[in-house]
Every structure is written in structure tokens, then in C-alpha cells.
Amino acid sequence: MSTPAAEATPVQKQAVRRVPLQFDENGDPIFHSVTSPECFKPHALGVMPPRHVIPVIFVPGIMGTNLCANGTAQKAGTTAWAPPNGAMAGLGEWRRRKKQTPTERQQQLMPDRVMVDPSKKVAVPKSLFTITDEEARRRGWGEIHFDSYGGILAALELALNDQYIDAGTAGAKEMPVWTTAKTLKDVDGKDVLSEWNPEKSDVPPLNDTEFRRLADYYYPVWACGYNWVGSNGDSADLLIKRINEAIDWYKRGKYWISTDKVIIVTHSMGGLVGRRAAQKAESQMLGVVHGVQPVGGAPVVYRRMRAGTETDGFFDIMGAIVATIIGWDAADVTCVMANSPGVLELLPTKNYPPKWLRFEHESNGSSTPVMPALPIGDPYTEIYNKRVKDVWWAMVDDALIDPAGLVAKQHGVVFDAYGETISNVRDFHDTLGLYSHPNTYAYYGGDDKHVAFSNVRWVTKNAVPAGADGVLPTLTADSFTKLGQTTLTVLSQKVTFSPAGHDKPDSDTDASSGDGTVPSPSGALISEGSGTQNVFRMKGFDHQHSYADRVVQENVLYCIAKIIQAATPVEELPACKE
Template sequence: MKEPTRPIPQPTVDTDGSLVAYTVATPTAFKVRARVTIGSRKVIPVILVPGIMGSNLRARANMKARKDDVLAPGEPAWRPPNGVVEGFWEARKWAERSPSERQRILDASILEVDPDGQLAFAPSNVDPRMLRERGWGEVHAGSYGALLIDLQRHLDKTFQVSPRGDREIRHFWLRVMQSQAASWGVRSIEKVTEAELEKYAGYQYPVYAFGYNWLESCEKSARRLRTRIDQIKKFWTERKHECGKVILITHSMGGLVARACARLSSPGDGSAPDIAGIVHAAMPALGAPVTYRRIACGTEGGRYTNGLGDNLKAGAVTDIAGESAADTTPVMALSPGVLQLLPNHLYPKPWLHIRTIRSVNRRDDVRDFLSLPDGSPYDLYRDMKSWYRMIDPDLADPARRFEDSERSVVDGISDAIRDAEYFHTELLTLSDGKNGQTPYYHPNTYAFHGADKSLKAYGQIRWVAREPSVSPAALTPSSIRKGNLKSITDQGAREVRIGQDLQLRFSVWPEDAHGDETVPVQSGAGPTAHIRKMFAPAGLRHQDSLQPETMRLLIRHLIVKIVQDVQ
């Protein structure tokens, strides 16, 4: 009769390539054998690259503290809350912070990745020290823990021996093979075959996470990701394993980081041969107008279409990210990484509209006066004088960091916008040699995005004001453009003087596009013509897009497909 077994923590790899597993001594009467899983000597690391605010940040350990700094060297600056209780206390803490404190805490120049985030979600059969070495503590457990655990538990276990002694596919891979195309938002799929699983099973898939300073330019983060990939490959090669390629799984902003990393990788032609493939989730491929809205007006709150629970979450996000432009501008306007989430030069234009509503025969008549950008979107971002400007430089430096500097705060903002423009137009864009431009993607790329009719996102920004019943001045596109900003409400509405006698209150209308509550469909679907396959499942919320089981099944499906091209 076969003796029973019990699993023990997975082995670690020693510097000489030997595998080391630990267990505890038991009495001789205890007849259960320890069972340890040994992986292949051929390794394809899988690396998660999170979205904005999904990486833990701390003040640099070697930071030279200034007298007005809020953080001490090494002190956590940003650790996203996990769960309702943590979310409540974190929201309360940030709601009480002034714009000056926000600027001094979320200052890209003093921050680095914090590797000591929560690991309470980690599987018990894996040594926590190994998970920290693999970067799991660098990313938000609440957003990415479910996926990391799923990959850790399932990637290295493909087949098993049945009680009859036959090889059989494990049940969690059968679920991948039996998934229906409709659940992934497509009409048809090429299902994973047993032959494909046989090839897939010839490799080991250690799971890593890569945190980055999301306030810095995505280019800097991409170069650090490139370094991390090289370090991971070196780790396994030095330990007598074959490791020539990695697979990247990205979320939101992490997709921009990964694309830039592939573009910057040797040999420099975009092929990035040591990246076997990339899977993008909820990537703002062409940018997201909500970024303009949050800088210009503050973070939007709940929606009347949401339930109480979702609106409580939205309220917490508003408190943390900043309710007003005075809260958001000091952080976002000076952060290249944030500005790289703005609609880029390939986003469908125009997307910023200025309108009025007037009553005609007891019906509302909407009049369009301006549709922007009417040139480069980066010129629109650099405009800091018009009443519809995105950035008010007077709000950008409450901590007075630029007061004694040779450079003004406007210089700092302009530099950050220039970084965004270069990142979009040079690093993530290819020229076809005929003055045409196409976006760059790794040649083995898959992606999925939200396109739900009920999960609205800002596809356009619409400033709208109601005209008085009797207008003292004729409105024209020119008079609207030349309007003078008189005041801004706490909710972001703008009182604008038109000519001498007319004052209108312009507010941003609610979200208008299908999407995932953050990225509109026109941006999420942007890669479709340039990648292997795009998926558009229903009901996909942006922040939670890697958590549903259907999406985790899809990611495993795509990893198998990517491996088929590995030589």
C-alpha cells in the first residue's frame, strides 16, 4: 500500500545549484512521508509589473533629511491599504494631510521602492524569505496577492499520476482548457492542448513581482525593470539552471513600463528576445482623460449607479488621492510618471470639449464652442494660463520647494511634461519611414481590457455651463477661449467671466465612455491591431482586473501560448 505524504515548503536553490528543503523531525511511529516538488532545470521566470500606486514606496534609506521633511530616512511613504478596515484608517489619515504634506511625502526625488510590504497573503508552503527576495513585498497585496498566489500554486504543476498509474492533467489546468471564449470577451479562442501542456511542463516558472517608483518617469522604471530581469537571469544561470527568457504580466501603468523596457532591451530593435512575451491587463495604451480631470478638479467620488459599498470605496480613494485640485496638483503636476498617463498624441482627438446649455422652447439646447486639443496635446498640458488649463502653477508648490531654487515651479512642471511627451512620441512610438507613426509593442503581446457599458470611464472631458435665460453677451468660440477664471469651487467647478457682463459656471460632466471606471474603451482597445490577440471581458473593474478567477485562468492560458514560441 502506498504510504501517505505531506507537502513541505518548496526547496530553495543554493549557490552551487543544489536544492535545499527543510522539514522537522518526527517520531518513528509517524509514517507520513514528506513530499517536496522539484522543478525543471530550465527556467522561465514570470514577473508581475503592477499599476500606478500599486508599488510600496518609502523615503530613501540614504536620504539627507531636510528640516521640513515629513518622513525620516527609510520610513514608509505609501503602502496601499488591504481590506476595509485598513482602507478606512488610511483614508482618514490622508484626508487630514495638507497639500504641503502631500507634496513633501510623495516627492519622487526622495522615494524608493519599499520591499517590506505585507506578505500575510502568501501560501504557507513557501518560505517568506524567498518571496521577499522575489519582490512580493514590493507590491500591493490587496490588488496582486490573489494572482501571485494563483501563479505560485499552479504554474509548476501540470500533470499528475492517477490512482491507476496513468498520467493525467491536473484539474486546475483542465479548467483553463475548458474555459469558454465568451467568459474572456472574445468570439473564439484556440484552446490549450495537451501537446502544448507537454512543452509547457518542460520548464519551471518562479514567480516574481517588480515594484517601481510610479511618480518617476516610466522610462526610469523601465530601465530598472531591465536591470531586474538581468539579475534574475543571472541568479538562475549561476545556480546551474538554464534561464534565457522571462514572461511579463502587467497591470495598468505597468504595461507602459514593460513596453518601454522591451523597447530599450538589447539589441535595441524592439525584438527584446529575452522577453518571451507580455500580457497586459487594463493598460491605458493611449492614455486616460481621467488624469486631466484629477489634476484639474481633484479625484472624482462615487457614482449614483453604484451600490453603497462601491461608493464607500470610491470615497476612500478620493480622500487618499485628493479631493480637490489643491490636493492633487502638488503631487501629480510634478510627477512625470503620472503625466505619462495623460492622453497621448495617438489618442482620438478632440477629447476636451467646452459647451453651454441654453433653454430653447422649454428644451435644453447644447452648444459646442471649443473642441481641443486642436494641435499637440502636450501644448494643451503646457498651457497654464487659460481658464480651462489642467495645471494651476499657483497650487503646485505649497511646500515651497522651488522658493530658493534657480528653477521655478513652472520649469519643474514643463520638464515633467517634456518627459511625458518624449516617452509617448519617441520611446513608445515607431516611425514607418513615411511620416506615419504606430505604437510599439513587443512582438509576442496579448492584452485584455474592460469595455463594460455600466462601468463608465472618461473618454472625453466636457466642461459645460448653463447660460442664463437672458444673456447679456453673445457667446463665440473666441469669447469662450478668452474667458477669465474668477474662482474654483471645492468640487472643481470654475466661475468664468466672459466679456464684461457674463459669468458662467463650468463643471465637468460625468463619465461618458464604456470602460472599467478608469480606462475608456478607446484607450484600452488601442493595442488591438498591433498585438497577437485582445480580450474584452464584461464586468472588469480597473483596480480589480487581475483578481477575478476568469482572468487568472486567462493569464495561465496565455502563458502556455507564449511558451510555445520558446526555442
């Protein structure tokens, strides 16, 4: 038996058997149940959602969207990128990538050959009664890596739409996350501001009036995957399309009343997508929450182009598995990154602190500069447009860009095509600048236990001849490896440089503290956006799994609750469909 939500009866004492909210072909809510004998006392409980809708759309980070072939070179739907869910799947992906050649990687992940794959894992927890697997897939949950993001999608859906434990019953109790928002204390009575560490302004607790406003709206949680090897500008257009889809969906049927606004929640590179979309569609967003965004880029992108994906030494088994999947050496990495505008847009921008590329001699535990650090003012011409055969410290080996011959076939000179991509990257950076939506909240990592590359250092233990600083900037290499080791002749002496590992921060405030991927100086730049209401420097999580952290979830829900206060009061909105 199906009951439209609009016809749901008031709660009865016997109504304790919660049944999930479902939706008909027009998107209107319904409840499914079955009749039972009168002796069976527990009745079905369908909790009717509010009618006024504010969709929440989650935008994942780089490599967090499942991609498949678009039919250009392979059969449409053939998996191109699907991050593994679970340890066994991870080992399987490691085995596949270990056998893959750079030619095969390039053929598989060229931006014009792939599209978002919506068909991957969706598994809504049984304790979540406001959404089904079918509805979650329709909202885009299958587009993004479920092990990374399924938890935060479910947490948002639950806390925003139920707000109470045993919602709809006489014994309903406020969820702990909302008690935290109202008291700024966790379940143990600890002050959460010491963990949230706000940087921009005071953080007032959510008052009773603000909390009651949450119940005025319905917050269906959507996801928006995107082609992360393509331009973030194109991905922003895809997000705007998803915004319009979500808004229009709730205008189809008879029940919902659209507010014509959405809330955007982003992870990592999804923040660049979200900010660019906000520049174009600011009025459609009630507000934005950004998590661990590389606002000013990340020097590790440069390092991976020269030396492959970093690990933490011989015993870092998981790091080695990840490195094999992403790209073990420069050949594995360059064939994808150098052809991917979205990845190159993660390079440090002009807003990142300059002189992050350094050249040092190490001896007896100390380091001495041997040539001026770069960039001085323009990283695009000073670093990104340099190739290894022209200068030893350059970012890209153009011989590794096009192993499959695809770029040469389409564009002719491979390095010219790469140079055009770098020019477009510069334009994207300049257009985005430090813009933020007028109602923005954000958190980033500042943790000395999760070190990130705030700079890249070329180091040598060989003696460097006096006066070398005058010739080192223009020398070419005698030889170099795909893991970065580079040998050159400096004033008749052989000197070998290699990319150094992470700096070791002394405290959480050091530049190399971060979340393991994004250094804190990059994340902190979101504070400079004119629309940013508050920024939280936090610790205790790594980059990929930051949204799985309990403290982060509490903070994000608090921020969303504050954003909701800017919504048009329901008293000023239509009470029914016209």
C-alpha cells in the same frame, strides 16, 4: 532533515504529505522534513521542479508599489506610500490622509525623495507549496500592494508550477484552469470565448502537446515594484535590472539551467513600463501579457488636476475614502501629479481619439457645444501647457504645484519646471508610440457597468450668449474652486462651468465603457502594436481588481501557455550545468 531536490527519490505510494519547496543560499532547491516513527505511514512528498527556468515577472500599476523615503529629506525607510491591506488599515490611512496638507503631500511624494519599499506585507497561502514567505520576499513580492496583487502572484505560482491538483501523487488531476485552456469551456461547460471576447485573431485551444510543454520549465514568479511618481522610462530601466537579476539568480547554483528569457505580466501603468523595457531589452523577454493598460492615456488625469478625485455621489462612501487618500481636491492632487512624470505620462497621447475635452450647455436633458472641442492635434501645447490664470479651461493651476517651495528652490520658476516635465512626457509618448513586444497578449475592460471618462466635459446650465464660441477659448476665469467650478464673464454675462460626471454608456461598445478607470478606446490601442498576437475585450471587473477575476486569470494563464510555446525546446538546451 534537508534533501536537495536533485536527489529526490521517485514517488512512493506512502508519499502524500506535501512539504514546501525551499532554497539554499545559492538558490538551489531543497526540501525540509523530519524523521518519524515507522508506524507513521504518510511519508513526506517533495515535488521536484524542472531544471530549465523561465521567470515570470509581475509589474504593478500606478500606486501599486510601496514607497518609502530614500534619505534625502526623511530617514531612509520612512513610509511615503503604502496602500492599506484590509478595511481597518484603509480607515487608518483615510484618517492620516484626511489630516495631511498639500505641503505635506508634496514633501512626502516628490520623485527624488522616494524609493521602492520591499518591506511590506507578504503572506503566501498555506496551499502553495512551491514558494515560502522568505522566498517570495526575495523575489520582490513585498514591494507591491499585497491585497491588490497577492492573489494573482499566488495563482500564477500555483498553476504554472504545479499544473495538477495533488501534484506528484498517483491521483493527480489536471487543474480546472488548464482544462479550460484545453477545451475553451469553464467548469460549468460554458464557452469561455464569449467572456474572453478576442478581437485580433482566432483563439485555438491549448492542445495536448502544448500543455505537456509547460512541464518542461520552472516558472518562479517575481514582482518588480517601481517609483511610480518618477518617469516610466526610469522605471523601465529598473525592470530591466530586475530581469537581469532574475536571470542571473538561476545561474548561481548547481541545479538550475537558465533559458535567459523571462515572461512579463503587467497591470495598468505597469504596461507602459513593460513596453518601454521591451523596447530596450526585447530579446530577454519570451513574451508579455498586459492587463487594463491605458495605452493611449486617460482623460481622467486632466479632470483630477482641476477637480480632485471623482466620486459617485453623496452615498459613495468607499469612493470618498479613496478620494481622500488619493487627493480630494485640486490642491491635494496637483502638488503630487504636477511634479510626477510617471503620473503625467498617463495623460492622453496623440494616439488617443482627439477632441476629448468638450464644452457644452445643458438644458432639458440635451447638450449643445458652445466652443470647439480640444485637442485638435497636439494635446501638449493645446491643453497640458496651459495654466488656469491664462485661460479658464486650462489643466493646471500653477499656484498649487509647489506649496512646499521645493521646486522653486531647485529650479527657480515653478511653471517653467512643469513645462520641462510636460516636454519630457511628450518625448516619452513619442518614443513609446504604439510599440508592443513581438509576442504580446493583452486584455482590457469594455463594460457599461464600469464607466470611465472617455472625455471630459465642461458644462453650464446658464444661457450662453450668441457668438460666445469666438471668445470662450481665450477668456480667463473670474473665479474658480478647487473642485472645478469656474465662473467667467462671457460678453457681459456671468456663466459658470463645472466638470461633468461620467457619460452613461448605452452598451459595452460605447467609448465611455471601460473598467472604471481606463476607457475602452485607450485599452483597445494595444491592438495596433505590430507584435500584439491577440487582445481580449472583457467585462465584469473594476480596474484595480481585474486580476482577481476568475475569467481574467483563466485567460492570462492561457496567454502565458501560448507564449511558452516560443521557448527553446528543452531538447535543444543543455541538460546539465557545464
